[in-house]
Amino acid sequence: MTGTAAPLSSHPRARAKPVFDWLFVLAVLGVLGVFVRVALFTPSELTQGDAQKIYYIHVPAALSAYLALIAGALMSMVYLWLHDERADRLAESAGEVAFVFTSAVLITGPLWGKPIWGAWWTWDARLSLTLFLWFVTASYLVLRSAVDEPSMRARYSAVLAVLAALLIPFIHLSVYLFRTLHPMPIVLKPERPSLPAEMLTTFTLSVLAFWFFCIVLTRARYRLAVLRDEAAEDT
Amino acid sequence: MTPDTSAYYYAAYVLASALYAGYVLSLWWRASRLRK
Numbered sequence: 001m002t003g004t005a006a007p008l009s010s011h012p013r014a015r016a017k018p019v020f021d022w023l024f025v026l027a028v029l030g031v032l033g034v035f036v037r038v039a040l041f042t043p044s045e046l047t048q049g050d051a052q053k054i055y056y057i058h059v060p061a062a063l064s065a066y067l068a069l070i071a072g073a074l075m076s077m078v079y080l081w082l083h084d085e086r087a088d089r090l091a092e093s094a095g096e097v098a099f100v101f102t103s104a105v106l107i108t109g110p111l112w113g114k115p116i117w118g119a120w121w122t123w124d125a126r127l128s129l130t131l132f133l134w135f136v137t138a139s140y141l142v143l144r145s146a147v148d149e150p151s152m153r154a155r156y157s158a159v160l161a162v163l164a165a166l167l168i169p170f171i172h173l174s175v176y177l178f179r180t181l182h183p184m185p186i187v188l189k190p191e192r193p194s195l196p197a198e199m200l201t202t203f204t205l206s207v208l209a210f211w212f213f214c215i216v217l218t219r220a221r222y223r224l225a226v227l228r229d230e231a232a233e234d235t
Numbered sequence: 236m237t238p239d240t241s242a243y244y245y246a247a248y249v250l251a252s253a254l255y256a257g258y259v260l261s262l263w264w265r266a267s268r269l270r271k
Contacts, residue, residue, distance in 0.1 A: 046237055049237045049244075051240035054244055057247065057248060104251050104255070107250050108250070111247040112247065217259075221262060223266075227269045
């Protein structure tokens with residue numbers, strides 16, 4: 001009896017879960033909805049003009065990076081404890097997404113700083129620590145691609161992911177600890193938020209939309225990692 | 236008087252959108268390569 005090749009549609013990888021699905025569409029619509037609200041239904045700040053609206057993508061991108069970093073660190077600790085490869089895959093996915101959001105912070109920050117401070121960049125604590133965090137997340141991705149042996153790769157990168165997350169409180173508190181041009185928190189502080197109601201609503205919606213987008217991207221990246229590992233097992 | 240800083244606002248939103256779109260495209264491209 002001669003064997004026949006399985007049709008392509010029945011191949012495990014062809015039947016694997018799609019990387020993007022309706023949740024992704026919902027997340028993109030959420031972010032686009034925030035952009036429309038910022039453009040049409042949120043007033044400009046009187047002294048900064050429209051540049052202040054960068055706030056609605058700059059801070060949510062930073063908070064999304066923190067979310068991804070914390071998820072990556074937690075999953076890394078789970079991996080170090082249980083040696084479960086799913087935890088390593090999730091940490092890897094969150095690490096890559098954290099890199100993207102940290103990049104967004106570093107792109108939008110100078111575009112806000114230039115018209116307000118008169119400089120694209122200053123070497124103050126908040127900015128320098130954020131740049132350092134970007135290098136750490138980039139190093140995490142380089143480390144993962146540089147080590148071939150899976151358990152060694154997972155162990156080394158798990159330690160780096162936990163260390164990266166330890167930077168978050170220093171970045172958040174840097175404006176209190178050091179003299180800086182960077183503004184103090186106006187929402188995430190012990191007292192009541194000092195934003196007008198319309199702006200606060202837009203900011204809150206933006207944070208929720210970006211967090212959802214961050215989670216959906218991490219999920220998509222996780223599914224890609226599953227596909228990759230299945231392909232590696234086939235070969 | 237409120238300064239006209241809209242160019243920075245537009246640039247930030249366009250560049251951030253391009254970054255996210257680029258990342259989504261990279262995920263899609265890597266997934267489609269693996270499925271082939």
